[in-house]
Amino acid sequence: MSENLIEFNNISKFFGKVIALKNVTMRLKKGEIMCLLGDNGAGKSTLIKTLAGVHKPDEGEIVIEGKKTFFDSPKDALDIGIGTVYQDLALVPLMSVTRNFFMGREPLKGLPFFKTFDIEKANQIAAERMGQIGIDVRDPSQAVGTMSGGERQCLAISRAIYFGAKVLVLDEPTSALGVHQASMVLKYVVKAASQGLAVILITHNVHHAYPVGNSFTVLNRGKSLGTFNKKDISREELLGMMAGGEELDKLEVELEEMNRINN
Amino acid sequence: MSEKAKSIKSKKVSGQDERLKEVSKLRLLLNRPELGAVGGAVLVFIFFGIVAGDTGMFSAYGTLNFLDVSANLGIIAIAAAMLMIGGEFDLSIGSMIGFAGICIAIPAIYWGWPLWLSIIFAFAMAVLVGYFNGILVVRTGLPSFIVTLAMLFILRGATLAITRLITGRTQVPGLRVLIENDPIAWMFATDTFKWLFTWLGSMNLIALRTDGTPLATGIPPSVIWFIAATLFATWILMKTRYGNWIFASGGDKNGATNVGVPVGRVKISLFIGTAVAATIFATIQVLDAGSADTMRGNLKELEAIAAAVVGGCLLTGGYGSAIGAAFGALIFGTVSMGIFYTDVDTDWFKVFLGAMMLIAVVFNNYIRKRVTESK
Numbered sequence: 001m002s003e004n005l006i007e008f009n010n011i012s013k014f015f016g017k018v019i020a021l022k023n024v025t026m027r028l029k030k031g032e033i034m035c036l037l038g039d040n041g042a043g044k045s046t047l048i049k050t051l052a053g054v055h056k057p058d059e060g061e062i063v064i065e066g067k068k069t070f071f072d073s074p075k076d077a078l079d080i081g082i083g084t085v086y087q088d089l090a091l092v093p094l095m096s097v098t099r100n101f102f103m104g105r106e107p108l109k110g111l112p113f114f115k116t117f118d119i120e121k122a123n124q125i126a127a128e129r130m131g132q133i134g135i136d137v138r139d140p141s142q143a144v145g146t147m148s149g150g151e152r153q154c155l156a157i158s159r160a161i162y163f164g165a166k167v168l169v170l171d172e173p174t175s176a177l178g179v180h181q182a183s184m185v186l187k188y189v190v191k192a193a194s195q196g197l198a199v200i201l202i203t204h205n206v207h208h209a210y211p212v213g214n215s216f217t218v219l220n221r222g223k224s225l226g227t228f229n230k231k232d233i234s235r236e237e238l239l240g241m242m243a244g245g246e247e248l249d250k251l252e253v254e255l256e257e258m259n260r261i262n263n
Numbered sequence: 264m265s266e267k268a269k270s271i272k273s274k275k276v277s278g279q280d281e282r283l284k285e286v287s288k289l290r291l292l293l294n295r296p297e298l299g300a301v302g303g304a305v306l307v308f309i310f311f312g313i314v315a316g317d318t319g320m321f322s323a324y325g326t327l328n329f330l331d332v333s334a335n336l337g338i339i340a341i342a343a344a345m346l347m348i349g350g351e352f353d354l355s356i357g358s359m360i361g362f363a364g365i366c367i368a369i370p371a372i373y374w375g376w377p378l379w380l381s382i383i384f385a386f387a388m389a390v391l392v393g394y395f396n397g398i399l400v401v402r403t404g405l406p407s408f409i410v411t412l413a414m415l416f417i418l419r420g421a422t423l424a425i426t427r428l429i430t431g432r433t434q435v436p437g438l439r440v441l442i443e444n445d446p447i448a449w450m451f452a453t454d455t456f457k458w459l460f461t462w463l464g465s466m467n468l469i470a471l472r473t474d475g476t477p478l479a480t481g482i483p484p485s486v487i488w489f490i491a492a493t494l495f496a497t498w499i500l501m502k503t504r505y506g507n508w509i510f511a512s513g514g515d516k517n518g519a520t521n522v523g524v525p526v527g528r529v530k531i532s533l534f535i536g537t538a539v540a541a542t543i544f545a546t547i548q549v550l551d552a553g554s555a556d557t558m559r560g561n562l563k564e565l566e567a568i569a570a571a572v573v574g575g576c577l578l579t580g581g582y583g584s585a586i587g588a589a590f591g592a593l594i595f596g597t598v599s600m601g602i603f604y605t606d607v608d609t610d611w612f613k614v615f616l617g618a619m620m621l622i623a624v625v626f627n628n629y630i631r632k633r634v635t636e637s638k
Contacts (some may be wrong), residue, residue: 090521092514104523106504
């Protein structure tokens, strides 16, 4: 299985007595989108932070392009090509598109000790990159606050890719979005994968995950219930596995009951 | 007919487009943080031009007077604005002014240090105080409002106690004689462009004393420092990587950290900036007065923050401008001096200061909503 771009083998993470993750294994090839599904408290956040280098796994190993790797910090993970887009996106609404795009990694020009932020170059790259994903930024110096939620998500993803991500980790990219905006983001995710990136899409929304995912890993109470290829599992089965399935069924029954009484 | 109609229609459309562009330009201007302060300053000048235009307020002497007051406030207001953009407050600026004053005066007068060494000592202490403020805020995660409020009391108390311990009083006079021939003091104590004022005087263009020398002798050092500080801060904020980090640190601390901005270091350096600005303020005033007073700079921190807020800084951080803060200081300085030239009782100055701030906050809040509103 050396063709895997990235492998997380038997990752475990404990916080004192609490077992946050136990023996979670995920393997991704280039161009693959794996959806990580799980209800609240399933361990998704811990897993993301382990992928991003914020937490160190207590057990297990991370293998990237056949090499065993350790992260000491988020920066290590970034350098090795794991780009994490958190739910809060790390965007500042009051700052311009350009200033956000290059936040922390500003291109410089000029003499040593008098290096200045190369705004012209930054503006040009930002506008170009946003144009590629079909977002027409009329003015890259406009504040990010004027963009829609989907556009912001795309900006954050585009930024991660521009700065060298080989593996994209997306934390709930569609949770705060409407249908139209969500589909815009998902379309972009598929496009990114088709260009050779591996994508880990974390979500609790099966309806968003199922159309775009190649494989699905379901987390429940810190353990992986397994990884399934798309052809082996249906949307309903996935939903059922996410612990939420049963409860949704129950809810449906209860609502019908209420309707009957009201009528 | 259809051809004609089409051409009219297309003309109409292009006409609309042009108008849209104009609107967006106006919008762009409206979205600048310093707009309120610049507009306010214009209004203030118009007001005093009408009310006090013939009283000598706008003579060379009068102008330099209110510019001097504005510039002194401006030096600390700009540093306070940068810190606010970085998402923090410094309430210890005023106390730092008093502290820096005695850091210059006591070594120079009582310990026999040369004046230049005392001045360097004061700046070194400022860096220490700023670093301490910063590291406390960054490490503890406590609101800087509380941390620097504590520092406000600690510094003012220490200034008073140490001065009384060493000198037995609360003022340290006798500095004026040390300024001459000092290698550093001239930077804080020399009027510039004297030749210009002498020439203007000789041409009878500005008011003269009875001995024939001009009443206004030159541009005071505070004004030069103020202009330099405004340009430097604006350059940093708009043109450098560090400037982008300041906006990012104040706009979203966690987000900035996640993309690799050294938020802690940025904030600590900004705290050092406010303490150093307070020391520049103190040095200019101490050398001008020839004495250090333990109560010097009292309440200046609030005026500095007020000027920064009028200048468009948001209290929540991440937004603002140095030019705005400079104009905010100009407004306060002009009114505080100009009020002497009118019939209005000077007691009303504080009322004005408060009202101005309220209007500014409401206005800036509106601007922020415009900037961040979704399409």
